[in-house]
Amino acid sequence: MTDDRLPLTVLGGWLGAGKTTWLRHQLRTGPKAHVLVNEAAGVAVDDALLQAAAGVAVLAGGCVCCEGQGGLVAALRHIVDRRSAGEPIPPLILETSGLADPAAILLLLDGDPILSRHIRLTEVVVLVDALNGAADLTTDALAVRQIRAASRLILTKTDAAPPLATARLVATLLALNPAAQVEAAVAGLAVPLPDLKADPLPLGTGLRPVTAVTLPLPPGVDWAVLSLWLSALIHVHGDRLIRIKGVIRTPAGRLLLQTVRQQVQPPEILPEGLGRDDHLAVIGEAPDVAALTASLARFLG
Ligand SMILES: [Zn+2]
Structure with missing residues (x-):
């Protein structure tokens, strides 16, 4: 029952949710990881991120959940080949673009005969901006899909948001994805969620509870x-x-x-x-x- 596949964490979240900040902090304080960054807009990788990770690869060629799927499969197959040849490879973290649907990436990995045999998805971490997350959720179906694909949801910038608004956002996230673990972080550092009861925001029409x-x-x-x-x-x-x-x-x-x-x-x-x-x-x-x-x-x- 041992699983020696290479662990992969998918990191998602809306544009500007603070994915790089959070990741940089985890890399500085946590275990070594090889990072794959997919910036749909082709933005250069942060220097601090480069220094903190065991390795960084940039996936150009578009968002890996849709037009850039081929690039992701090729990059991951190359990594598993190197590992099969004996090269030690630390766990992988894939930082997706802000417009990626993590569920599409999971389907892609699961449907690939080589990758599903060599890579084990450990978690889907989705960051949600405490200031703007509520607005994104009530207007955008993709933001909702990101929440639903997560195994772990991390609210960012909670220091700048009113506690009651944060509590309401937490209630909304749990209504959309009751299985997810919900946490908060400011500049990458875990902080407590406000201890307040609140009702979820009304979901948009067409979104089923x-x-x-x-x-x-x-x-x-x-x-x-x-x-x-x-x-x-x-x-x-x-x-x-x-x-x-x-x-x-x-x-x-x-x-x-x-x-x-x-x-x-x-x-x-x-x-x-x-x-x-x-x-x-x-x-x-x-x-x-x-x-x-x-x-x-x-x-x-
Ligand atoms: Zn995409």
């Missing part, structure tokens, strides 16, 4: 079969499912199975006592428990 449902699993379900069903499910409904997470009991111990957007993550052994056994939590745009239960029963025969 995300809900979470729980699905019981038959005891003794085979994890490999369940993984196959999850793959089939996200293949058909992937755009409406944000995350599926479940703990099953196997002879080898308690196993965590989860999907993030269109990817089924490798199973992980969990210690005793964390989470509920033999249940799946499904988070997405109004998941239908009856339909999911029937589909699973058919699949299990």
